[in-house]
Amino acid sequence: xxxxxxxxxxxxxxxxxxxxxxEPADVLAHATxxxxxxxxxxxxxxxxxxxxxxxxxxxxxxVLETVDAPALAAHVPNExxxxxxxxxxxxxxxxxx
Amino acid sequence: MDAKRTFxxxxxxxxxxxxxxxxxxxLTHATxxxxxxxxxxxxxxxLLAASLASKTMxxxxxxxxxxxxxxxxxxxxxxxxxxxxxxxxxxLGGAAAVAVKPVADTRAKGAAGKAEPAKDDKAxxxxxxxxxxxxxxxxxxxxxxxxxxxxxxxxSSPPLKRRVPQTDFEVxxxxxEHWPANPVAEAEALGAIPVVEDSMTxxxxxxxxxxxxxxxxxx
Numbered sequence: 063x064x065x066x067x068x069x070x071x072x073x074x075x076x077x078x079x080x081x082x083x084x085e086p087a088d089v090l091a092h093a094t095x096x097x098x099x100x101x102x103x104x105x106x107x108x109x110x111x112x113x114x115x116x117x118x119x120x121x122x123x124x125v126l127e128t129v130d131a132p133a134l135a136a137h138v139p140n141e142x143x144x145x146x147x148x149x150x151x152x153x154x155x156x157x158x159x
Numbered sequence: 160m161d162a163k164r165t166f167x168x169x170x171x172x173x174x175x176x177x178x179x180x181x182x183x184x185x186l187t188h189a190t191x192x193x194x195x196x197x198x199x200x201x202x203x204x205x206l207l208a209a210s211l212a213s214k215t216m217x218x219x220x221x222x223x224x225x226x227x228x229x230x231x232x233x234x235x236x237x238x239x240x241x242x243x244x245x246x247x248x249x250x251l252g253g254a255a256a257v258a259v260k261p262v263a264d265t266r267a268k269g270a271a272g273k274a275e276p277a278k279d280d281k282a283x284x285x286x287x288x289x290x291x292x293x294x295x296x297x298x299x300x301x302x303x304x305x306x307x308x309x310x311x312x313x314x315s316s317p318p319l320k321r322r323v324p325q326t327d328f329e330v331x332x333x334x335x336e337h338w339p340a341n342p343v344a345e346a347e348a349l350g351a352i353p354v355v356e357d358s359m360t361x362x363x364x365x366x367x368x369x370x371x372x373x374x375x376x377x378x
Contacts, residue, residue, distance in 0.1 A: 066177040067250040073173035074243075081166040144247050151240055154163055159236040 071143050072135035079131065084150045086122035092146035093138045101137045102129065160232050167239040168231030175227065180246045182218035188242035189234050197233050198225070 078084035099107065110128045114120035126134075134143060151157055160168065174180030195203070202225060209224040210216045222230070231239055 064250070066179050070174050070177040070179040070250070071247075073177070074170050074247075077166050077169035077173070081162040081169070083163065083166045141251055144251060147247075148244065151244075154166075156163060156167065156236045156240040157244075159163075 067140060068135045069132075071140050072132040074147055075134055075143055076131040078147060078150055079126070083154050083156075084146065086126045088150055089134070089143075089146055090122040090125060092142050092149075093134060097138060097142060098125075098129070101139065102133075103137065106133060106137070160228070163236060164231045164239075167236060167243070168227050170243050171231065171239065172227045174243065174246055175222070179250050180242065182222040184246050185222055185230070185242055186218035188238050188245070189230060193234060193238055194221070197235065198229075199233065202229055202233070 075084065075089070079086070079089075098110070102110070106129060110120075110125055113128050114124055117124060129137075171180060171185065175182070175185075194206075198206070206221060206224050210220060213220060
């Protein structure tokens with residue numbers, strides 16, 4: 063996975079979240095628990111579990127607090143992130159307007 | 160600028176910064192016709208002046224002079240997204256993105272140099288023509304269908320090689336003189352628990368005594 067692509071995808075996801083084109087739930091709809099479990103390094107997965115256990119609940123928002131956009135782009139297949147972004151863009155009308 | 164256009168501006172700016180989008184990519188989508196029909200007069204004048212001053216007219220000059228924010232503010236969103244999508248496809252799938260064509264801008268068909276009213280924004284958009292040989296996403300097929308041609312598509316995985324068992328050898332079962340003359344005595348000498356034959360059960364005999372296998376009745 064190229065560094066440039068990773069950095070760009072991290073910024074795409076971050077911009078999407080900042081501008082409300084994407085919601086954390088949209089990201090988790092593509093970066094599913096199975097995807098995360100298979101691609102996150104054990105240390106990061108452990109942080110996700112620990113923070114959720116400490117809070118007593120696991121929400122998409124909490125997951126993305128730990129697995130931020132750069133971490134997503136670094137570990138989750140960029141094809142998955144692109145699918146998420148493309149769906150959000152279509153939903154937001156960016157492909158039509 | 161609204162959130163959608165801010166997102167598009169940030170995405171293109173980040174792509175230019177990372178090198179995943181080039182000024183050429185931008186101008187492939189934001190063609191001269193698109194620029195002429197959508198840029199405000201003052202921005203068009205700025206571009207002309209900059210080009211005349213430098214005696215060049217390159218995609219880099221256009222992007223540098225106008226800036227991503229101006230492009231994102233005035234150009235149709237589908238044109239901007241088309242550029243992002245094409246570059247993402249290329250970044251994900253290499254040669255697959257070569258087949259991505261720029262989005263047709265319906266407004267560009269209006270009078271030269273004069274933008275038509277915003278009603279054309281609702282005209283059906285031509286989607287980017289994405290090659291079907293794009294790489295596979297990890298997303299579900301249904302989500303791919305929803306996002307249409309903007310998604311990378313699955314490629315077939317390489318065929319699995321069949322393992323051929325290596326059985327080209329012989330097993331030598333002749334232990335010859337190594338077989339002990341009295342295996343029980345030798346085992347006991349080595350510390351094994353002695354076998355008391357009366358305590359052993361012949362399970363084969365037990366089964367055939369209880370059940371007649373041929374007709375399933377107990378004897």
